[in-house]
Structures are given as structure tokens and as C-alpha cells.
Amino acid sequence: MVLILLMIMEGEPVNVNEFQELARQALPKMYYDYYSGGAEDQYTLKENVEAFRRITFRPRILVDVSRINLSTTVLGYKISAPIMVAPSAMHKLAHPEGGIATARAAAASNTIMVLSSVSSCTIEEVASSCNAIRFFQLYVYKNRDVATQLVQRVERNGYKAIVLTVDVPMLGRREADIKNK
Numbered sequence: 001m002v003l004i005l006l007m008i009m010e011g012e013p014v015n016v017n018e019f020q021e022l023a024r025q026a027l028p029k030m031y032y033d034y035y036s037g038g039a040e041d042q043y044t045l046k047e048n049v050e051a052f053r054r055i056t057f058r059p060r061i062l063v064d065v066s067r068i069n070l071s072t073t074v075l076g077y078k079i080s081a082p083i084m085v086a087p088s089a090m091h092k093l094a095h096p097e098g099g100i101a102t103a104r105a106a107a108a109s110n111t112i113m114v115l116s117s118v119s120s121c122t123i124e125e126v127a128s129s130c131n132a133i134r135f136f137q138l139y140v141y142k143n144r145d146v147a148t149q150l151v152q153r154v155e156r157n158g159y160k161a162i163v164l165t166v167d168v169p170m171l172g173r174r175e176a177d178i179k180n181k
């Protein structure tokens, strides 16, 4: 499906907006709305985009650019550039390989895969599918035993850090998802 759409676009997508358009065409509306939508009137979603637009690069001229190195470290782990895969839920809605494929892409890009607590692939599947440096995003559920067991599983499977979510006392009211139910 994606290959056909690439041909329609006459050439490979060259930026995130073009990838988003391909996703809109390829995915069932319900899944596209889930991935692309935000909560309530989506002010925060828009502001996230605007905030990045306000950041501009300061040009530095007449400097040696023959050796450019964007690599950095996160908690002591070296990555190729200051970009990581943020935790996001249920990648299998978009592709049968789900988070396993995402983790492989992270490994190929020499960056860190942060696996979501609500991934559609298990902690073990993602761990055994590639050698990406892996962190695990944790929601602390009311039943603390669930969190304990998750932490034990991620430790056993070589995940290097817990990305602790502290700002979701309740889920956002996502209006598109309510309509698509």
C-alpha cells in the first residue's frame, strides 16, 4: 500500500509533512486520527509545532565544517544525534511489525528506543529483535504490583532506564477518538 502511494507522490517523501500525508492516505481514518490528534481543542498540539517553528538556527560562517559530529550521550549512552524515539502506543495499528520495526529503525540510526507501556509488542519481543539501546516508559498504575512486575521484566531484558510518566493523572479527552468509537 505504501509503495503505491509513494509512486503517486512521484518520488520519495522528503519531509515529515509528506510522510504525514502518506499516512493519512494509507491508514484507516480511526487510526490516523489517533496518531495525529490531540486532546480537547488541540491547542497544545498546535503549540508544540509552533514552539519548534520559533526556534531558528544561528548561522556560523567561515568555520571548518569538514568534520561534523552531532553525536551526544544520554545517561552515558552514545547516540548519533540528539534525537530519540519517544514512547508512543500501539505501532501495530500502522504496521504488522509494530514496535519491533521501530526498534530496528532506532538501532539502524544509532539512537535510543523508548518502548511505551502500552506497546502492541511485548518487552521481550522488542528486546530480542534488535540491539538498540532501549529505555522503557512506565505508567505507575494504581496496582503497584503491575509496575513492579514491568520493571522486573525490563531489567531482565536489558533495558537501560525507566522513563517515568508523571503528568497523566487522567487521560486526555481526545474528541476525534470519541467520535470514531
Ligand SMILES: Cc1cc2nc3c(=O)[nH]c(=O)nc-3n(C[C@H](O)[C@H](O)[C@H](O)COP(=O)(O)O)c2cc1C
Residues within 6 Å of the ligand: 034, 035, 036, 048, 049, 086, 087, 088, 089, 116, 117, 118, 137, 165
Ligand atoms: C499517537 C501517540 C501515542 C503516544 N503514546 C505514548 C505512550 O504510550 N506513552 C508516553 O509516555 N507518551 C506517549 N505519547 C507522547 C509522546 O511520547 C510525546 O511526548 C508527545 O507526542 C509530544 O511530543 P511531540 O510534540 O514531538 O509529538 C504518544 C504520542 C502520540 C502522538
